[in-house]
Amino acid sequence: METSLVLPIIDISSPDKISSSTAKLIRKACLEHGFFYVKNHGISEELMEEVLRESKSFFNLPLDEKMSLLRRDLLGYTPLHAEKLDPSLTSSTGDSKESFYFGSLEGALAQRYPNQWPPEGEVISWDVETYGASAHSDYGMVTLLLTDGVPGLQVCRDKSRQPRVWEDVPGIRGAFIVNIGDMMERWTNGLFRSTLHRVMPVGKERYSVVFFLDPNPDCHVECLESCCSETSPPRFPPILAGDYIKERFRLTYES
Ligand SMILES: O=C(O)CCC(=O)C(=O)O
Ligand SMILES: [Fe+2]
Secondary structure, eight states: OEEEOOOOEEEOOSGGGOOHHHHHHHHHHHHHTSEEEEEOOSOOHHHHHHHHHHHHHHHTSOHHHHHTTBOBTTBEEEOTTSOOSSTTOOOSSOOSOOEEEOOOSSSHHHHHSOOOOOOTTOOOOOOOOOOOEEEEOOSSSEEEEEEOSOOOEEEESOTTSSSOOEEEOOOOTTOEEEEEOHHHHHHTTTSSOOOEEEEOOOSSOOOEEEEEEOOOTTOEEOOOGGGOOSSSOOSSOOEEHHHHHHHHHHHHHHO
């Protein structure tokens, strides 16, 4: 059964003076759902709309131009059906989703993982395609999601329950949807929840822009002292962030 989920909407205006009550609200949302909205984040609606417009222009480029930017070392273009976010699915076709990944613009990470960009002035307009992403949780720490308002995103709050119960997460104009990723779940010993989610096709094109905040590749991710005790020992072995992400990508692209 699919219902709409009412997630907390957290006002983060004045981040320099973020009050302890706001921090408490964020903590509560991470404990309860691993998903919430943030509003008054300081990014203008014009900029959010422009980013969605540029995305449409990029994905409307001829396939051979997009393929010339094919994903190398995690970053670049991934064509339709190249990813299967739920590697356990037995169907042979991957997700009905095209992506363009880019990372840091400067610094050591940008040198290690160079971005690929289309030539300037190449992006034009509109296309019709349906995007879907099979059930998965995100790999990193925190994800910020901007959608064009077309529905499709659903979460499953209890991944251990069968059959899975999926609830719609509607977009809220001007707000970002925020969700916790697996490495944050590992750090907090499962206290902060990395919630299973998916995107259902809704019969029309849908654009989303996603920011994945990941630890640096050489970061050791292991249970924080404050999140474990004798009665609640670490549930996940320590991992190196770079190795973990690479393995998740491998499963996504090779299954
Ligand atoms: O497009 C969306 O709403 C979510 C996309 C997503 O879950 C992802 O890229 O990890
Ligand atoms: Fe996701």
